[in-house]
Amino acid sequence: MPATRLMPTEDGQDLIDLTREICDKELRPHVDEAERAAATTPQLPTEVFRTLGRAGLLSLPYPEEVGGAAQPYEVYLQVVEEIASAWMSVAVGVSVHGLTCYPVAQFGSDEQKAALLPGMLSGEQLGAYCLSERSAGSDVAAMTTRATPDDEASPTAYRIKGTKSWISHAGHADFYTSFVRTSDEGGRGLSCFVVPGDAEGLAFGAPERKMGLHCDTVSEVHFDGVTVGADRLVGAPGQGMAIALSALDSGRLGIAAAATGLAQSALDAAAEYAKERKQFGRAIADFQGLAFLLADMEAAVTSARATYLHAARLRDAGRPFSKEAAVAKLVCTDAAMKVTTDAVQVLGGYGYTQDFPLERFMREAKVTQIFEGTNQIQRLVISRQLLKG
Incomplete structure (x- = not known):
């Protein structure tokens, strides 16, 4: 039974109606079988995300000039709720993807927004958010994954080494919004990078065996000397904690x-x-x-x-x-x-x-x-x- 909602705009109501239609046709008929299968063989429902992406539902709260739909967050969240009512793993994935785009949209340079956001919001890409570590969950400032510049005075690239844990879409994502240490100043020493999904040196652990959300594949992400250009540093060095x-x-x-x-x-x-x-x-x-x-x-x-x-x-x-x-x-x-x-x-x-x-x-x-x-x-x-x- 659809929940009663007050929509702020006619466009908002149209988006809710579209989401319900997709949920009824593309999500509900498959969720039970997919979740049961993924309990033994973890798998990400990539085609479902592509369907949502093509419908424009992965980019709702972002500006139109970079590929978004310029919808209020109120509308976007009701779309997420509707998806969750049909398939919780997918709704969590949609929320995670939105989270991965946020640092570039809010803190990125004009050049980064122009270069990265259209792809991120195209509906054809899926992101992962790399923040937690085995010993740095609630205590984010305790993270040890480190990015070392090739030139302290004027870096053109960084090499990242370390491991992130509990990462949704690990091994499937097209980009990894990653928070790493660039200095030893505790929480003030963290920085944010957008790492391409095909970067050399990226490796992934075995999927975690969880009690639920089996189609939300989660595993470790290993950065084994991954080289990323300085143009992929979002915000200033040391601004990572505030961004996160x-x-x-x-x-x-x-x-x-x-x-x-x-x-x-x-x-x-x-x-x-x-x-x-x-x-x-x-x-x-x-x-x-x-x-x-x-x-x-x-x-x-x-x-x-x-x-x-x-x-x-x-x-x-x-x-x-x-x-x-x-x-x-x-x-x-x-x-x-x-x-x-x-x-x-x-x-x-x-x-x-x-x-x-x-x-x-x-x-x-x-x-x-x-x-x-x-x-x-x-x-x-x-x-x-x-x-x-």
């Missing part, structure tokens, strides 16, 4: 929207089952205890959607939204975990089987509380913003 944190504010909203779409699907499936399943001579939806559970699930989904849309509207208005993005990520992902768990409960024993998608929804929801900053980190961000002088 700014990008994550927007990325968290993508995950918040995806989590909301996942929760909406779980609620829809639970409500439909409750109307059809009979016990003691009547539909289980007629029992107040279960009806109230469904009401609480609806309240959680509706609240989650309102929370991420509020943050998106602040972003679209050019106002600060870091705290609100953290609130949205926290509220929406916690709601997804609760709603998917309760949906399994509504179906009882059937909810625990693979005959219904609820057990998959529940497994997929868990990681939303972990990536793009754990929900413990979101509480840290929120409290610091709230209490700062």
Whole structure:
């Protein structure tokens, strides 16, 4: 059942309608089989991303002059939510791709924007975001992957050596937006590079065996002396931490929207089952205890959607939204975990089987509380913003 939304423009409504049509024709018929197959043989649904790209859905919030659609972030996030309601792995991939383009769009030079963004936003390329390391997850400043210039005074190229972990699209991406150390000044010593996907020296680990999101292929990215031109350095040397944190504010909203779409699907499936399943001579939806559970699930989904849309509207208005993005990520992902768990409960024993998608929804929801900053980190961000002088 499509969720009711208030769209800011006619174009926005058209994009939602187009997304729903693609989801119904190209995503929902294949998601169950693809996720089951990828659980044993990890695979990225590249054709699905190409379909979304050709429809212009991978470039919505970026300017038209570089290949985007110049849509408000509010519209883009509702597209992500709609995709998540059909196929969560793909929605996460769409959000990750948007995250990879952000540093160039916001911090790149005019020359970099002209050279890189049209390809990134063409719908034919897919990006990867290389930030985390095995010992540098929440503590980004602890990263050790390093870029060494060929000339300290006037570098023309850098050589990158190190390993990034938990990278979506690793081995499949056309470019890797990578944060690496260029000096030993802690968090002030990080820089951002866009590394071509075919760069010599790039290698990839075996895909991680995860409990969910099997079609979101994740593995390590090894930089074994990868040479990248100085023209691929985004922003100034040492600006990487600021770029990464700014990008994550927007990325968290993508995950918040995806989590909301996942929760909406779980609620829809639970409500439909409750109307059809009979016990003691009547539909289980007629029992107040279960009806109230469904009401609480609806309240959680509706609240989650309102929370991420509020943050998106602040972003679209050019106002600060870091705290609100953290609130949205926290509220929406916690709601997804609760709603998917309760949906399994509504179906009882059937909810625990693979005959219904609820057990998959529940497994997929868990990681939303972990990536793009754990929900413990979101509480840290929120409290610091709230209490700062």
